[in-house]
Amino acid sequence: MFIYYYEWGEAMRRKDDQKQLSIKQAVIKTILAEGFHGASISKIAKAAGVSPATVYVYYDSKDAMLRDIYKEYSEDIYTYVVKRVTREMDGKQLIESLVRSYYNYITEHGEVFYFVEQFSSCPALVNNCRNRHNRSQVGMLLDDLKKRQVIKNVDNITITALMFNPVKSIALQPEVRPEVKSGVLEDLIRMIQDALLKKQP
Amino acid sequence: MFIYYYEWGEAMRRKDDQKQLSIKQAVIKTILAEGFHGASISKIAKAAGVSPATVYVYYDSKDAMLRDIYKEYSEDIYTYVVKRVTREMDGKQLIESLVRSYYNYITEHGEVFYFVEQFSSCPALVNNCRNRHNRSQVGMLLDDLKKRQVIKNVDNITITALMFNPVKSIALQPEVRPEVKSGVLEDLIRMIQDALLKKQP
Amino acid sequence: MFIYYYEWGEAMRRKDDQKQLSIKQAVIKTILAEGFHGASISKIAKAAGVSPATVYVYYDSKDAMLRDIYKEYSEDIYTYVVKRVTREMDGKQLIESLVRSYYNYITEHGEVFYFVEQFSSCPALVNNCRNRHNRSQVGMLLDDLKKRQVIKNVDNITITALMFNPVKSIALQPEVRPEVKSGVLEDLIRMIQDALLKKQP
Amino acid sequence: MFIYYYEWGEAMRRKDDQKQLSIKQAVIKTILAEGFHGASISKIAKAAGVSPATVYVYYDSKDAMLRDIYKEYSEDIYTYVVKRVTREMDGKQLIESLVRSYYNYITEHGEVFYFVEQFSSCPALVNNCRNRHNRSQVGMLLDDLKKRQVIKNVDNITITALMFNPVKSIALQPEVRPEVKSGVLEDLIRMIQDALLKKQP
DNA sequence: CATGAATGAGCGTTCATTCAT
């Protein structure tokens, strides 16, 4: 008589990456549609096309799920902006690039950005997970500019606050039309350059 | 058994206002303590020292209640900053005053500010109520400065984005110590002045 | 205009004792019918004719509810048996009375007794609540008999184990007919008397 | 991908038995640790080191599994006590042996005994399975003693109720220290002898 | 006006069981 044992190989890998992805997308989509507190597991599961119980195959709890997705995306925007910087850029160009990339990321990845923002604004959730990897890449960039006397020698949190928060608030304005936003963005870039760059004698 | 009181006067009326006020304070306090989605009617009622049913004497629904309170406080910060501007101030001083007042409001009225921020960040809620009264007072101030060629002639939403958002993000950082924030605030004010003021030849 | 305040009096006492009683009865009945682990809140609520949420008006949690009901009934049987003892009884009669009363209680209050037994047999539950009030009345009775040299001078837990456990096991046998149980009870009483009473020279 | 093994012998067979055994042990262990209603299939499977689905290879359902295990162990204690009886024992010794063995079984096989007790106390489960094999061996022993006029001529259920239930209740008391239990057991044995043995003229 | 009681709907989660491999 034959006895067969199944080998734990590729064929048996049944934890479905596609399914987990669709859950993640459903989370982000549902939170955008229903707000953070309106995104229940059952709504998310319905949006993902799975049973509520299936969510718990992939995540230990709702909080853990949100935290995992947050961790995955929280630093995404900084990776994005840093990747678009090149060596040839001078200080002025670099500031423009960073601000513009930040804006572009928001328009291109609105749902994800919105999710991260929502999550960040809830202290109860965000306090449990800290990861500052790619953000620090921005910090290194700024440190270099300061050393090279290109930008003013102030704390990085001051610089990033000035560079990213105004453009964020513009990008998220639901009432302002994109064309207007473009113009505003140009003005903003000039003004941030004025604020940050050292005046050359 | 019913007991009747005939006397009806200011004292009686004030009692009701008092109750509504304590509900409002309870809302803001509870949302700070428990987060937006942890602030249930029963918790709020308990914090206010009334029955859950009493809340519905003053408000039609939970959403209506939050909206009412939001409307009451959403523009509070702009009233605050405008009130602290005086006629003698030149452009530079005016910018400093606006930014500093904005920062002071957040530190002094943290609970209210937190509530307004939380509410604002939920589109489902905020879309139903728009009021731009006191913010426009800031707009008038800026328009005047632009007409007098003191600050650059750009859209007001650009200016306010640059003036208020960086300082907000600094003020809300939970990890940064107040002493550090003070220094950052000074730097920020200088840089916002550099960004906004017209360069004098 | 009239203002009336409601006095918190008998008329306003709306927490319905009858409803709480019907919940208690539903608990006991449902546990008998469905077993301890089959008695869910929703089944209990249905049996009591209320909404599941209503249960939580009267009890903080399911465990607290079971514990409350247990505490109310756990010593009931000892109250019952002690109450049926009279001063005139000699040792032999007293033993007969205690055993017979214990048996009668079980047949008369089968549901309650079953609930208490089920609860007692779950260590996780019973460890959180200890009350030994009426049981100790039995202990005092036995101490007196020992002092008066009527029964053997052994530990009370030994005596109660011998007096009550055999009759309990008989009473709970579902397959044995009541007539047979009567005969068995008589035999049991004689033998327990033989076991406990000091032999007179 | 499938891998085939041809060799099929005792070793293979034993492996399956081993797996079923480890499931059985996991059931008993988990019920002791988590209580009857805390012993879910997934917890049991985890404790046994198998997948939840594997349990259903060996048993049709959870109830069937519990019933099977119950049937296997329910009469174990009577096999145990009967095996420790020898021909040379007189009536007094025999009673002592039975009672003491019963006590020893409980202390030695606490987990199994606890499982059987828990199962027995749930009518919904126990009603579906009846087997009185080894218990009847005790009955034959008692019948013989009665015929030989050593013990009183009463129904066997009366005798077993008196012999086994008190000692069970003592053995299961979690608060009483083992040393105390020893003394109680001695007293109990004397008293059960007094109750059961025919008085010699 | 003010309340504690009451509730249907929904929450996050776990269950016993089945499926696909």
Place this chain on the structure above:
DNA sequence: TATGAATGAACGCTCATTCAT
């Protein structure tokens, strides 16, 4: 045979809201 994935049903419980007084 053995498995991790998948699930409908049910769990205990809380919610915003209404009811009866």
